[in-house]
Amino acid sequence: MVGNVLILAGAPIGQVGDASPRLREALETAGVIAAEDTRRLRRLASDLGVTLTGRVVSYYDANEAARSKELLDELLQGVTVLVITDAGMPGVSDPGYRLTRLAVEAGVRVTALPGPSAVTTALAISGLPSDRFCFEGFPPRKQGERARRLESLAREERTMVFFEAPHRLHACLAAMAEAFGPDRPAAVCRELTKTYEEVRRGPLAELADWAAGEVRGEITLVVAGYAPEATEPDIGDLAAEVARREDAGVSRKQAIADVAKAAGVPKRDLYNRVHGIT
Numbered sequence: 001m002v003g004n005v006l007i008l009a010g011a012p013i014g015q016v017g018d019a020s021p022r023l024r025e026a027l028e029t030a031g032v033i034a035a036e037d038t039r040r041l042r043r044l045a046s047d048l049g050v051t052l053t054g055r056v057v058s059y060y061d062a063n064e065a066a067r068s069k070e071l072l073d074e075l076l077q078g079v080t081v082l083v084i085t086d087a088g089m090p091g092v093s094d095p096g097y098r099l100t101r102l103a104v105e106a107g108v109r110v111t112a113l114p115g116p117s118a119v120t121t122a123l124a125i126s127g128l129p130s131d132r133f134c135f136e137g138f139p140p141r142k143q144g145e146r147a148r149r150l151e152s153l154a155r156e157e158r159t160m161v162f163f164e165a166p167h168r169l170h171a172c173l174a175a176m177a178e179a180f181g182p183d184r185p186a187a188v189c190r191e192l193t194k195t196y197e198e199v200r201r202g203p204l205a206e207l208a209d210w211a212a213g214e215v216r217g218e219i220t221l222v223v224a225g226y227a228p229e230a231t232e233p234d235i236g237d238l239a240a241e242v243a244r245r246e247d248a249g250v251s252r253k254q255a256i257a258d259v260a261k262a263a264g265v266p267k268r269d270l271y272n273r274v275h276g277i278t
Helices: 021-029 037-047 062-074 099-104 118-126 143-152 166-180 204-210 236-246 252-263 267-275
Strands: 005-009 032-035 055-058 081-084 110-112 133-137 159-164 184-192 198-203 219-223
Touching: 005 021, 005 062, 005 099, 005 184, 021 037, 021 081, 021 110, 032 037, 032 062, 037 055, 055 062, 062 081, 099 110, 099 236, 118 159, 118 184, 118 198, 143 166, 159 166, 159 204, 166 184, 166 204, 166 219, 166 252, 184 204, 198 204, 236 252, 236 267, 252 267
Parallel strands: 005 081, 005 110, 032 055, 032 081, 133 159
Antiparallel strands: 159 219, 184 198, 184 219
């Protein structure tokens, strides 16, 4: 591939042997290589026995907007630009989308070198339905924002895939158990394709308890979608139970949380019913 083409290159997510011959060739011939981490790029090239002949520039979150304009100028001058991130496909929770959009708008050819993806790898080995799924990226870091985002997904029927940092995994799984119900099936996929690959499968509450200990490595979460065909507790009966607990001296907030958790229903649904919100 030469001249006036943007190449989005999928990088191995763990095993360097997953790199394709096309990736090797493109790394050797691209005029400019925009890398999320230039040190990791050079390490990958060394492991692959590839000599980088093009100019290497950094391309990461902090400089993506400005660097995309510079790279577009290179493309318009007939230079082949290859974008590569630390792992997986550019543009999927990694830099790449902005430059792709600019290139498309400018009429520049955009192509991809397919490679391993943590999203589809985790989905495939999770044991959860994979015929329909959605990728939700990283949940918000702040507790309130995360809770609201997850509540908005409580009725999502597709299998959901998330990324999460290991030090936030316990809090995230606990929030999911509260929003989706403690018995919602899920899988925690850790260090995919690497030496210490691990997949934990089970209900969200059980996984949250497990994650209370030390968990390390790259994490991908797969959560089953909402199953409307399943028999559900009557929300009116649950609201009545909240009222009974209030009469017994339990605060409304606590009663809603306890009843929702016991019934395996989203707390927001019960809250809305108790407060007459439609």
